[in-house]
Amino acid sequence: MSNWRERFARWFQGRYGANDTLNKWLLGAFLVILVLALLLQSNLLNLLSVLVLAYAYFRIFSRNIEKRTAENRKFLEIKSSVLSFFRGGDRTHRVFSCPNCGQKVRVPRGHGKISITCPKCHTEFVKRS
Ligand SMILES: [Zn+2]
Structure with missing residues (x-):
């Protein structure tokens, strides 16, 4: 054995x-x-x-x-x-979807209302980070 x-x-x-x-x-x-x-x-x-x-x-x-x-x-x-x-993203970033094309955009948290420009179609939209 x-x-x-x-x-x-x-x-x-x-x-x-x-x-x-x-x-x-x-x-x-x-x-x-x-x-x-x-x-x-x-x-x-x-x-x-x-x-x-x-x-x-x-x-x-x-x-x-x-x-x-x-x-x-x-x-x-x-x-x-x-x-x-x-878990809905990590603690330091939030992920939003572009309202125009659906592209996911990752932004740092804690900056209040910010204007995000989609990297794909360049649509601007405002979100609370
Ligand atoms: Zn877009």
């Missing part, structure tokens, strides 16, 4: 491993999708869960540590911007 473990440890050396946020989320997503697939009897979700798991395993056993680290960093960036979107 210890021999088997030693061999596995040697084989696993230099590989990326499961200790990053993206892999934890992938494995979590796999479980959620799998449960949904079973509940809804959906072949599509079943396939999706297999793909998510395959991607997680691919990352765990990958030797390209640099690339996996970059992936995880990208994932963390996306995650934090999604989270701040659901």
Whole structure:
């Protein structure tokens, strides 16, 4: 048994491993999708869960540590911007939509009523920051 473990440890050396946020989320997503697939009897979700798991395993056993680290960093960036979107922006900035074209404009908070010029269509509109 210890021999088997030693061999596995040697084989696993230099590989990326499961200790990053993206892999934890992938494995979590796999479980959620799998449960949904079973509940809804959906072949599509079943396939999706297999793909998510395959991607997680691919990352765990990958030797390209640099690339996996970059992936995880990208994932963390996306995650934090999604989270701040659901919290209604961060504490230092507010996001407004241009009334003309819908372009999102980010402005610093706490400057009272300000006039904002849309970077896309150059429409001016006044908002309270
Ligand atoms: Zn605009």
